[in-house]
Amino acid sequence: MSLDQKTIKRIATLARLKLSDDRIEPMQQDLNRILHFIDQLSEVDTSQVTPMAGGSTLFMPMRKDVVTDGNCVEKVLENAPEVACNMFVVPKVVE
Amino acid sequence: MNSKNDLIRLTLAEAREGLRQKKFSSVELTQAYLEAMAHHRGMNAYILELPELALEMAKESDKRLAKGEGRALEGLPLAIKDIFCTEGVQTTAASHILEGFKPPYESTVTQKLKDAGAVFIGKANMDDSAMGSANITSYYGNVISPWKREDGKDLTPGGSSGGSAAAVAAGLAIAATGTDTGGSIRQPAAFTGTVGIKPTYGRCSRWGIIAFASSLDQAGPITRDVRDAALLLEEMAGYDPKDSTSSMYEVPSFEKVLNQGVKGLRVGIPKEYRLEGMGADIVNIWEKGAAWLKQAGAEIVDISLPHTKYSLPTYYVLAPAEASSNLARYDGVRYGLRVPGRTLDELYENTRSEGFGREVQRRVLIGTYVLSAGYYDAYYLKAQKVRTLIAQDFQLAFQKVDVILTPATPTAAFALDETPSDPVVMYLNDVLTVPVNLAGLPGMSVPAGFSKEGLPLGLQLIGPAFEESVLFRAGRVLEEAAGFTPFLERSKFHG
Numbered sequence: 227m228s229l230d231q232k233t234i235k236r237i238a239t240l241a242r243l244k245l246s247d248d249r250i251e252p253m254q255q256d257l258n259r260i261l262h263f264i265d266q267l268s269e270v271d272t273s274q275v276t277p278m279a280g281g282s283t284l285f286m287p288m289r290k291d292v293v294t295d296g297n298c299v300e301k302v303l304e305n306a307p308e309v310a311c312n313m314f315v316v317p318k319v320v321e
Numbered sequence: 322m323n324s325k326n327d328l329i330r331l332t333l334a335e336a337r338e339g340l341r342q343k344k345f346s347s348v349e350l351t352q353a354y355l356e357a358m359a360h361h362r363g364m365n366a367y368i369l370e371l372p373e374l375a376l377e378m379a380k381e382s383d384k385r386l387a388k389g390e391g392r393a394l395e396g397l398p399l400a401i402k403d404i405f406c407t408e409g410v411q412t413t414a415a416s417h418i419l420e421g422f423k424p425p426y427e428s429t430v431t432q433k434l435k436d437a438g439a440v441f442i443g444k445a446n447m448d449d450s451a452m453g454s455a456n457i458t459s460y461y462g463n464v465i466s467p468w469k470r471e472d473g474k475d476l477t478p479g480g481s482s483g484g485s486a487a488a489v490a491a492g493l494a495i496a497a498t499g500t501d502t503g504g505s506i507r508q509p510a511a512f513t514g515t516v517g518i519k520p521t522y523g524r525c526s527r528w529g530i531i532a533f534a535s536s537l538d539q540a541g542p543i544t545r546d547v548r549d550a551a552l553l554l555e556e557m558a559g560y561d562p563k564d565s566t567s568s569m570y571e572v573p574s575f576e577k578v579l580n581q582g583v584k585g586l587r588v589g590i591p592k593e594y595r596l597e598g599m600g601a602d603i604v605n606i607w608e609k610g611a612a613w614l615k616q617a618g619a620e621i622v623d624i625s626l627p628h629t630k631y632s633l634p635t636y637y638v639l640a641p642a643e644a645s646s647n648l649a650r651y652d653g654v655r656y657g658l659r660v661p662g663r664t665l666d667e668l669y670e671n672t673r674s675e676g677f678g679r680e681v682q683r684r685v686l687i688g689t690y691v692l693s694a695g696y697y698d699a700y701y702l703k704a705q706k707v708r709t710l711i712a713q714d715f716q717l718a719f720q721k722v723d724v725i726l727t728p729a730t731p732t733a734a735f736a737l738d739e740t741p742s743d744p745v746v747m748y749l750n751d752v753l754t755v756p757v758n759l760a761g762l763p764g765m766s767v768p769a770g771f772s773k774e775g776l777p778l779g780l781q782l783i784g785p786a787f788e789e790s791v792l793f794r795a796g797r798v799l800e801e802a803a804g805f806t807p808f809l810e811r812s813k814f815h816g
Contacts, residue, residue, distance in 0.1 A: 229690070233690075234686070237686050237689050237690050237693065238686060240689050240693060241645060241673075241685050241686055241688075241689040242649075242652075242666070242669040242670050242673050243670060243673050243674050243677070243682055243685065243686065244670040244671065244673075244674040245674075253682075253683070253686070256683055256744050257683065257686060257687060257690070259743060259744065259745050260637060260683075260687055260744060260745060261687075261690075263633070263634055263637065263745045263748075264634045264637055264638055264691075264700065264704075265634075266630075266631060266634045267631060267634050267635065267638070267700075267703050267704060267707055268703070269631075270628070270631055270703075270706075270707050270710065272703060272706035272707060272710070275706040275707075275709050275710060276706070276709055277702055277705030277706045277708070277709060278705050278706075278708040278709040278712060279536075279705060280536045280566065281522035281523065281535075281536040281537060281566060281758075281761045282521075282522045282523050282566065282568075282761045282786070286565060286566075287565055287569070289562065289565075298425075301425035301426075302425075302655075304423075304425060305421075305422055305423065305424075305425070305655070305656035305657070306654070306655055306656060307653065307654070307656075307657075307658075307659035308659070314654050314655055316654055316665050316668065317661075317662065317663060317664055317665050317667075317668055319664075319665050
């Protein structure tokens, strides 16, 4: 599997990364090297195998569905680049 | 005795004893480290030094020690990898995107260390977002190992916990915390002649640790010897309701089992870890390690882990996939860097393109691709299935053996100007450590000897899930037999 430049641009958009034109070709080379390496996995017969979804096979504990946190607006906002009226400020999204 | 040079040569266990016997104070010990740290800034082991906080913590510890109320790590000065959120203290994971971020909360692991009385002397440098094996991707610059080859070139301390390992080796911290997603504790420990353990997945809480790949990340200690690793891990580990993947298994006293030896233990030697073209010095130290364990009463058993060669390709699907998802949170809106844009999408793109380093962007792109519509089954699901086979290899092996012995790294540390430009060649550094993360098992690196260039080499011990005790027992035997001379005892580094 090889990625063309159009696909690289599409993935970059999905990942919200801006790749300037001079970076697309080196990135294409790097990503194709990595994908070529990953392609080895197709040699393995996994037709009867269950995927391992987490880091352990232990059970997932349940907890009561109750509020355990909150009332900390200041803490939530204190690292924000721009704040107004207890809210995060972003460029206008609705015309 | 008690000159500053003597103080920074003590192990964690020795310093703990000295503090209890009031041979010196925590302020004296902390000051010795702060001075060493300031004197060796050229190593770039720290992103942030914390002299004021450290001395305040040390004074508090001295009060407790005076009253005979010292806790497990009372007054002992640690380096904290900059991936652990520390309340009110800048935490960046060595990434531009988190520059200036001061977490309003404390990670569970560092809170436990604080509760045990530890003193934090600085935030250790690392690879950007923990992605790297040479500590050359940090936004804050490379870390330089204190070790030197004959040609005098600057060497890598390994990565991603390179600042932690370099600081412990050079006497700029008595011990340090690290995190390990594919080898990021064990490889830098091996490169710097220190001990590093990645415990079983779930042993330490991941809450408040900046996430890279959540199903692989684990915290662990980097220390001067095996005993120190045991006593530090005991304090870091334990169930945390804030991390649903943390384990409820009781944390045993690792320090107590240290000297139980390996008599009767079956030690597995996996043939697949003997890599093509592996250096004679690495093979030799591996054989010596097996001989030392045998001499101490263990039985050596040849084993096979047949899916080993697929570990790295599996890892380079799963880790970037999880990373691309975890790193989606960095959007320039809620914390960290913001690079303005006319639209919200432009703000996201500008911020992320400027904030993430090159290696991080590569991995985010690979991760996004393998998770994208049409490729998910072929890559991501496929890798999850191969991961099952890799974990099963270990389960079968542990029916025959109690612990597995391998080299920790395929080579000794390389010079910073020798780092490969091909990312895949760079990834091969982790070939011996990655399978352990995929299987969720504990693994430890113990310094065992020297390469032909005179640089440290580590041996890796791998145990069954939640059997760290067996690693400490075998690690202690290797350490005693190897008689490894650490950096601080070899050099006149501190004059």
